[in-house]
Amino acid sequence: CYDAPCIKACPTEIDIPLFIKQINSGNLTGSAKTIFESNWLGNACGKICPTGELCEGACVFNHQDLPPIQIGRLQNFATSDAIQNDKKLFTAGKDNGRKVAIVGAGPAGIACACELRTMGYAVDIYEAKSKPSGLTLHGIAAYKITNQEVEDELNYLQKQLSLNFICDHKIESKEQITKLESDYDAIFLGVGIGATAQIGLPGEDKSNVVGAVEYIEELRMNHHNLKVPNRIIVIGGGNTAMDAASQSARMGAESVVLAYRRAKENMGAYGFEYKLAISAGVDSLFNAQPIEILGNGKATGVKFIKTEQTDGKLQNIEGSEFIVEADLIIKATGQAKQKHFLEKIDNLELDKRHKIIVDNQTFQCTNLKYFAGGDAVNGGAEVVNAAYEGKRAAHGINEWLDNK
Known part of the structure; x- marks a missing residue:
C-alpha cells in the first residue's frame, strides 16, 4: 500500500x-x-x-x-x-584495516557486528556466557522461539560474515578495558542490564526465591532436567512477568499466581501477553503489595497487603494483610543496571537511571571511542529495538573513524 x-x-x-x-x-x-x-x-x-x-x-x-x-x-x-537452504545473501566487505571490539553478544552486539563486517571491519565479539545471542537465547520464554531457531539464525549469519565470537570471556576489570582501548579502533557496548534487582523484601534471600530472568534462562537452557514446582507466585506486571508465569503454567505447575501491586490497567505488559498468560492457566492478583516472604530457610509463601489508589498515590489498606502459599517465588520486578562495570570506563556518562548516554543518531558515547545500544541504552526494550540500535551504531562507528 x-x-x-x-x-x-x-x-x-x-x-x-x-x-x-x-x-x-x-x-x-x-x-x-x-x-x-x-x-x-x-x-x-x-x-x-x-x-x-x-x-x-x-x-x-x-x-x-x-x-x-x-x-x-x-x-x-x-x-x-x-x-x-543456506542461501548466500551477504559477504564480508574488503578488509579496511580497522578493528572493533564488541562487548556483549546480544541482539545489539550481533547487529552491530554484522553491519561492520559488511563494511570490511575486523570484529571481535566478547561474551560472558558460554553461548552468544543474549536475551534472545537466554531470556525469552521458550514457547515463543526455540533454542534451535535462535542458534540456526546466528550460525547462518556467522557463516555468511565470519563473525568471531569469544565466549566465556567476561570483560569486567579496568585492565581489560584498557587493553581493549589499546587494541581496537572503537568499542561497542551491548552489555544489557544485568541480573534481577533486589526489591528489599524481608525473606528475599531464601533459596526458592528467584529472579524472573534467571528462571527463564534456567528453563531454556536446562528444561529437560528441571522440575517445575506445584505452586508458584510471580511478582510483577511487565512482559517478563508474563513470560515467567506463562512458561511455568505450560510446564505443568498446578497453580501460578501473577501478583501485581497496582490495578490491571496499570501493568506494563502488553495486553496480548497478559491474555496469553491467562489462557495458559495463570491466575491474577491485583492491588496486592508483597510485604514479606515467609518461611524458615525455605520460602513457603508471600504475605501481601491490599492497595488502593488515593489522589494518584498507591496506598496500603491497613489491616488487609493476607497470605498466599507457594513452593517458588519469582521476582519479575526489574533488572539491575551495569553501573559498576560502566563506571570503570573513563568519561563514560550515565543518566540518573544508570543508562549509557549516547547521541541519538550515531549512538556514540561521551567517551568518543565508545558506542552503545540495546538495553544498556534504552533501559529494556524489544529485540528489534536492540537490532536497530546496533546497526545504527555500526554506521556511527564508520562515520567517526572516516572523519577522525
Missing part, C-alpha cells in the same frame, strides 16, 4: 510491502534479503516481536474491519527458507 504505516511502525523500518510482494511472486531469496538488510535478526523478530503493537498493529486492514496481514509469520517464513 502507499506510504505503508507498517514500515514506520517497525523500529528497523523493513520494507514490508516489498518483501510480501517478493514472497507472492515466488522470490523468497529476495524477500529474505530485503528483511535481513534492515534487520539482522529478522528471523527471530518474526517470531518474538510484539507485532500486534508494531507492524501488524499499524496495518491498514485494521481500519477496514479485517484482520491485519500476519507480517511476523511471513517474515519468519521467508528468512527461515534462506537459513534452511
Whole structure:
C-alpha cells in the first residue's frame, strides 16, 4: 500500500510491502534479503516481536474491519527458507584495516557486528556466557522461539560474515578495558542490564526465591532436567512477568499466581501477553503489595497487603494483610543496571537511571571511542529495538573513524 504505516511502525523500518510482494511472486531469496538488510535478526523478530503493537498493529486492514496481514509469520517464513537452504545473501566487505571490539553478544552486539563486517571491519565479539545471542537465547520464554531457531539464525549469519565470537570471556576489570582501548579502533557496548534487582523484601534471600530472568534462562537452557514446582507466585506486571508465569503454567505447575501491586490497567505488559498468560492457566492478583516472604530457610509463601489508589498515590489498606502459599517465588520486578562495570570506563556518562548516554543518531558515547545500544541504552526494550540500535551504531562507528 502507499506510504505503508507498517514500515514506520517497525523500529528497523523493513520494507514490508516489498518483501510480501517478493514472497507472492515466488522470490523468497529476495524477500529474505530485503528483511535481513534492515534487520539482522529478522528471523527471530518474526517470531518474538510484539507485532500486534508494531507492524501488524499499524496495518491498514485494521481500519477496514479485517484482520491485519500476519507480517511476523511471513517474515519468519521467508528468512527461515534462506537459513534452511543456506542461501548466500551477504559477504564480508574488503578488509579496511580497522578493528572493533564488541562487548556483549546480544541482539545489539550481533547487529552491530554484522553491519561492520559488511563494511570490511575486523570484529571481535566478547561474551560472558558460554553461548552468544543474549536475551534472545537466554531470556525469552521458550514457547515463543526455540533454542534451535535462535542458534540456526546466528550460525547462518556467522557463516555468511565470519563473525568471531569469544565466549566465556567476561570483560569486567579496568585492565581489560584498557587493553581493549589499546587494541581496537572503537568499542561497542551491548552489555544489557544485568541480573534481577533486589526489591528489599524481608525473606528475599531464601533459596526458592528467584529472579524472573534467571528462571527463564534456567528453563531454556536446562528444561529437560528441571522440575517445575506445584505452586508458584510471580511478582510483577511487565512482559517478563508474563513470560515467567506463562512458561511455568505450560510446564505443568498446578497453580501460578501473577501478583501485581497496582490495578490491571496499570501493568506494563502488553495486553496480548497478559491474555496469553491467562489462557495458559495463570491466575491474577491485583492491588496486592508483597510485604514479606515467609518461611524458615525455605520460602513457603508471600504475605501481601491490599492497595488502593488515593489522589494518584498507591496506598496500603491497613489491616488487609493476607497470605498466599507457594513452593517458588519469582521476582519479575526489574533488572539491575551495569553501573559498576560502566563506571570503570573513563568519561563514560550515565543518566540518573544508570543508562549509557549516547547521541541519538550515531549512538556514540561521551567517551568518543565508545558506542552503545540495546538495553544498556534504552533501559529494556524489544529485540528489534536492540537490532536497530546496533546497526545504527555500526554506521556511527564508520562515520567517526572516516572523519577522525
